Amino acid sequence: MVLKDEIYQLDTGEQSNLSRLMGSRGLILFFYPKAGTKGCTNELLEFSKRKKDFDYLHYNIVGVSADNVEEQNQFACNYNVEFPLIADTNKDLINKLDLISPDSNSIRRCTFVVNSHLEVVNSYMDVDPKKHVKEVLKYLQKKVEK
Numbered sequence: 229m230v231l232k233d234e235i236y237q238l239d240t241g242e243q244s245n246l247s248r249l250m251g252s253r254g255l256i257l258f259f260y261p262k263a264g265t266k267g268c269t270n271e272l273l274e275f276s277k278r279k280k281d282f283d284y285l286h287y288n289i290v291g292v293s294a295d296n297v298e299e300q301n302q303f304a305c306n307y308n309v310e311f312p313l314i315a316d317t318n319k320d321l322i323n324k325l326d327l328i329s330p331d332s333n334s335i336r337r338c339t340f341v342v343n344s345h346l347e348v349v350n351s352y353m354d355v356d357p358k359k360h361v362k363e364v365l366k367y368l369q370k371k372v373e374k
């Protein structure tokens with residue numbers, strides 16, 4: 229699947245298309261149900277702890293939820309997040325990736341590896357908020373070594 233290079237609202241109030249958010253090798257898009265909740269905070273902190281590892285591999289990190297700009301900004305400020313959070317209030321990106329859980333109508337916790345051509349090259353569905361960040365890094369390290 230190839231994502232469209234559409235414009236999204238960021239936690240800072242700025243707007244950006246996906247290609248502008250990307251590292252030279254790609255982008256890690258992680259989706260979470262609700263800013264500030266325990267699982268989402270754990271996931272955000274895990275990505276934050278590993279940001280330098282992703283930077284070293286030339287992949288940027290972007291978090292996404294349906295929370296509004298103010299909620300995303302508060303979430304980012306509370307934890308000194310050094311990567312953007314998309315406020316996908318209309319659920320455009322969320323719906324394109326079919327991330328609404330039919331059981332609970334909430335956003336599924338998933339992570340996508342996107343290459344520099346906006347092609348989704350790997351996905352991690354319904355992940356553990358603490359453990360999957362290491363899995364993503366391990367995948368990227370193997371991919372970069374090839």
